[in-house]
Amino acid sequence: MDRYDIAIIGTGPGGLEAAITAKIRNKNILLIGNKNLSLKVEKAHTIKNYLGISDVAGEDLTARFKKHLSDMEIEITEDKISSVYAMGDYFALQGADVMYEAETVILATGVVLGKPYPGENEYLGKGVSYCATCDAPLYRGKTAAVLGFSPKEEAEAAFLGEVCEKVYYFPQYKEPVELSKDNIEICMDKPKEIKGEMTVNTLVTDSGEVSVDGVFILRESVAPSQLVPGLLTEDNHVKVNRKLETSIPGCFACGDITGTPYQYIKAAGEGNVAALSAVAYLDEKKRKM
Numbered sequence: 001m002d003r004y005d006i007a008i009i010g011t012g013p014g015g016l017e018a019a020i021t022a023k024i025r026n027k028n029i030l031l032i033g034n035k036n037l038s039l040k041v042e043k044a045h046t047i048k049n050y051l052g053i054s055d056v057a058g059e060d061l062t063a064r065f066k067k068h069l070s071d072m073e074i075e076i077t078e079d080k081i082s083s084v085y086a087m088g089d090y091f092a093l094q095g096a097d098v099m100y101e102a103e104t105v106i107l108a109t110g111v112v113l114g115k116p117y118p119g120e121n122e123y124l125g126k127g128v129s130y131c132a133t134c135d136a137p138l139y140r141g142k143t144a145a146v147l148g149f150s151p152k153e154e155a156e157a158a159f160l161g162e163v164c165e166k167v168y169y170f171p172q173y174k175e176p177v178e179l180s181k182d183n184i185e186i187c188m189d190k191p192k193e194i195k196g197e198m199t200v201n202t203l204v205t206d207s208g209e210v211s212v213d214g215v216f217i218l219r220e221s222v223a224p225s226q227l228v229p230g231l232l233t234e235d236n237h238v239k240v241n242r243k244l245e246t247s248i249p250g251c252f253a254c255g256d257i258t259g260t261p262y263q264y265i266k267a268a269g270e271g272n273v274a275a276l277s278a279v280a281y282l283d284e285k286k287r288k289m
Contacts, residue, residue: 003101004030006278009081010108012038013264014255017271018106025279035076043125050265084228086248104278107253119194127200127214132156136163142213145203151175153218244274
């Protein structure tokens with residue numbers, strides 16, 4: 001069985017940048033994920049804060065990602081990793097039908113979303129968003145619904161309140177809601193379905209329907225400890241230091257899995273750092289042999 005220098009799990013901006021950086025450093029890499037890359041990126045309306053690209057649609061940015069991989073001759077292995085085991089001096093990665101081995105691992109799996117609402121997948125990029133900071137400008141002067149799964153999401157709702165004419169906030173937690181903007185209405189109804197025509201126009205709840213132009217679903221449902229036994233987590237994200245080292249030597253993490261903000265450029269930057277840290281780890285390991 002081949003043993004790779006670095007196994008990278010995830011093909012979002014973090015994982016892709018980690019693969020590119022590691023390849024430049026002449027490491028034998030295994031990039032595992034979806035060959036179509038990130039649906040979250042592809043479905044983005046417009047990205048305005050990616051350095052060097054002032055205004056780009058998610059579909060176009062995805063095409064640039066694919067070309068960069070092709071130019072670097074980096075291939076993606078399509079598989080789903082169910083478990084990563086620290087074996088002492090290497091890691092074993094359990095795929096659907098294959099076990100992989102690598103000296104180091106970079107986790108770039110993103111945020112694992114919970115069970116989708118009816119209509120959520122169908123309207124992703126057509127009124128459904130997972131990032132208020134990213135897409136708020138698209139709803140200037142419009143009406144949006146925010147489904148917040150923790151009190152932390154109230155800050156996102158408050159930001160939307162500065163842009164939108166009206167915001168309906170649906171807290172999916174028991175803690176008291178602390179939002180005081182006049183144009184933000186707290187709704188205790190239970191969201192049931194997202195409906196629309198070409199784009200979203202309705203959020204169905206257990207007590208009726210709300211007319212909206214967009215629905216922001218802000219979940220926190222990352223369970224990385226289930227992927228890597230023994231991995232230290234904090235607030236449902238992988239706990240890392242500035243080198244993006246996790247609690248397990250040789251295991252690194254980058255992107256949304258390390259916590260907010262969920263931004264493409266932040267994920268890519270962390271992918272670069274994680275790869276450089278993995279390379280430094282491998283070099284130090286060789287020196288000690």
